[in-house]
Amino acid sequence: MTSQTADPYGAQAHARAMAGTKVEAMPTVPAAAGDAPGPVVWEETIAAGGYASRRLARGARLRLIDLAGDSCASLLLFNAEQPVERLNVADTLKVQWNGYLGEGKLLLSDMGRVLASLLVDTAGTHDAFCGASNQASNERKYGEGANHTAHPNARDRLMLGVAKHGLSRKDVHPCLNLFKGTRIAPDGTIEPQVGPFPPGREVILRAEMELIVVLANCPHVLDPRPGWSVTPLRATAWRGEVTPPGDPVRTAAPEGLRAFLNTEDYYAR
Amino acid sequence: MTDPHLQGLPGAVVHDEIVPARAPWLHRVRRGETLRIVDLEGNQAVDFLIYAADDDAERYSAQDTVAAQGNIFLRTGAMLLSNEGRPMMRIAVTNVDYHDTIGGACSCESNTLRYGHFTKSQHACVENFLTANARAARGKRDMVSNINFFMNVPVEADGALGIVDGISAPGLTVDLLAEMDVDVVVSNCPQVNNPCNGFNPTPVRMIVSAPAEQPA
Numbered sequence: 001m002t003s004q005t006a007d008p009y010g011a012q013a014h015a016r017a018m019a020g021t022k023v024e025a026m027p028t029v030p031a032a033a034g035d036a037p038g039p040v041v042w043e044e045t046i047a048a049g050g051y052a053s054r055r056l057a058r059g060a061r062l063r064l065i066d067l068a069g070d071s072c073a074s075l076l077l078f079n080a081e082q083p084v085e086r087l088n089v090a091d092t093l094k095v096q097w098n099g100y101l102g103e104g105k106l107l108l109s110d111m112g113r114v115l116a117s118l119l120v121d122t123a124g125t126h127d128a129f130c131g132a133s134n135q136a137s138n139e140r141k142y143g144e145g146a147n148h149t150a151h152p153n154a155r156d157r158l159m160l161g162v163a164k165h166g167l168s169r170k171d172v173h174p175c176l177n178l179f180k181g182t183r184i185a186p187d188g189t190i191e192p193q194v195g196p197f198p199p200g201r202e203v204i205l206r207a208e209m210e211l212i213v214v215l216a217n218c219p220h221v222l223d224p225r226p227g228w229s230v231t232p233l234r235a236t237a238w239r240g241e242v243t244p245p246g247d248p249v250r251t252a253a254p255e256g257l258r259a260f261l262n263t264e265d266y267y268a269r
Numbered sequence: 270m271t272d273p274h275l276q277g278l279p280g281a282v283v284h285d286e287i288v289p290a291r292a293p294w295l296h297r298v299r300r301g302e303t304l305r306i307v308d309l310e311g312n313q314a315v316d317f318l319i320y321a322a323d324d325d326a327e328r329y330s331a332q333d334t335v336a337a338q339g340n341i342f343l344r345t346g347a348m349l350l351s352n353e354g355r356p357m358m359r360i361a362v363t364n365v366d367y368h369d370t371i372g373g374a375c376s377c378e379s380n381t382l383r384y385g386h387f388t389k390s391q392h393a394c395v396e397n398f399l400t401a402n403a404r405a406a407r408g409k410r411d412m413v414s415n416i417n418f419f420m421n422v423p424v425e426a427d428g429a430l431g432i433v434d435g436i437s438a439p440g441l442t443v444d445l446l447a448e449m450d451v452d453v454v455v456s457n458c459p460q461v462n463n464p465c466n467g468f469n470p471t472p473v474r475m476i477v478s479a480p481a482e483q484p485a
Binding site: 093094095097108110129130131132134135172174186188221222255 | 408
C-alpha cells in the first residue's frame, strides 16, 4: 500500500484534512468570545505548560480565567513601543506599600509609569515574590524541565514568549504569578497557596500603556505537590476606553495617581 | 595589624577600597574569593547586583533566591542564585540579622511616585547601576531586582511593606563567597527621602580576600 503522503498532492490533502480540529488549548481566530463585554481582540486557551505573548492597545482589557482551578499565570509586561521599559516588581510593591496583589493594584514600570491596573480579581491568591521556575528547578523536582519535554519551566516559556517580539534572555525580568499565591510570615518564611482552587476564578487587567504581554502557564516554583500539576488558562482581551481622569483606580492613592500622571505625560505628543 | 575590619577573612587581602557615599562600584570577584562589605558608619544601604562573568545574561535573581530558600530575608548561609538557578555567591557570614532583597533600587522615576516630582533630579541607585554597568557594556535591560545589604524591609500580616529604620550598626559586615567568577555591581545608596541610609548616605568599605591557603 502506498503512503497517502508520498507526494506533495497527497501530503497537501493530508494536511488540509486536519483543518477544523478542535482541542482544548488553542486560539480562536478570528477572535470571538460570547462572554466579553467589548469588541474581542484576543481569545486563546493557553495549554497546561504553555505560553502566549500578545500586543495589547492602551485601554484594552485582558481577562484571565483559571478554567479548572490549577493554572499559574506567570506574567511579564513591556512598553510595546520601547520594550526596554518593563514591569518592575520591586517598584510595584514598594511604591504601593504592599506585597500582595489584588483588586485596584497597579503594575508599575521601571520608569515610574502604570503598565496595567488590576480591575477585577476574584482569586485573591497571587505572588510577587517567587518568580518563575527554571530548568534546574524543574529538573530537580520533575526530572526534566526543558521546553521540548513534558515538564517545561516558566522561565524558558517566558523566554520563548519574549523572543516572538524580538526580545531575548536579558528581557525575561522578574515576573508576577497570578492565581498561585504566597503569604509572608513575620520571620520572612514564604507560605505558598497553590490550591487547587475552585474553577473559573478570574482577573481583569486594564492596559494603561501600549503593551507586550507575555504569559507562561507552568506549575508554581514552590508547588509542594510531587507531580507536575497545572491546568489550562483562558485569555480574552477586548478593546476599551483609556482610563478617564476620575477613574477610582487612578485616583485611589497619591503614589498611583502620580504614576498615572507620568503615563499621561508620556503620551502627551 | 589590628584593623578590626580584616579579622576573620579566609586569606590574603587582594583588594581594599572605600566606596564613597552615593557612588557606584564595579568589581570582578573570582570564584573562591570572599568579598566583605563593611557598613562603616551604620545603616547604609548597599544596593547589589551580580552578573556571571562568562555570560552576563545570567545574573542575580531575587525571586529564584527567595523561592529556593523559602524565605524573603537574606541571612548567614543564604545562597544567592542566578536567574537560571545556579549559585553565584553565598553569604558566608553576616552579623546583621537579615538583609533585604524585596525592595529593589531607588530610581529618579520611582522617586517621583514615592515622594513627588520634586525628587526627579536627585541622584538614585538606578543611576549608579547604569553608570557602573555601562563600563561593562551593560544597560537598562540588565537591571533586575537587587539585594539591599544593611536595609530593612519587613512585611506585615496584611502585606504592608516598606523601608523602615535599619537594624545594622557601625562596623557590621557581610562576607560573600563567590561560587563562580562574577561581576559585582554596587550602588552605595544616595537616597535621602527614607530611612534606608538613616537619612545620611555614608561610605562603605569593600575588601576582597583570596581563598584560604591550601595546606602544602
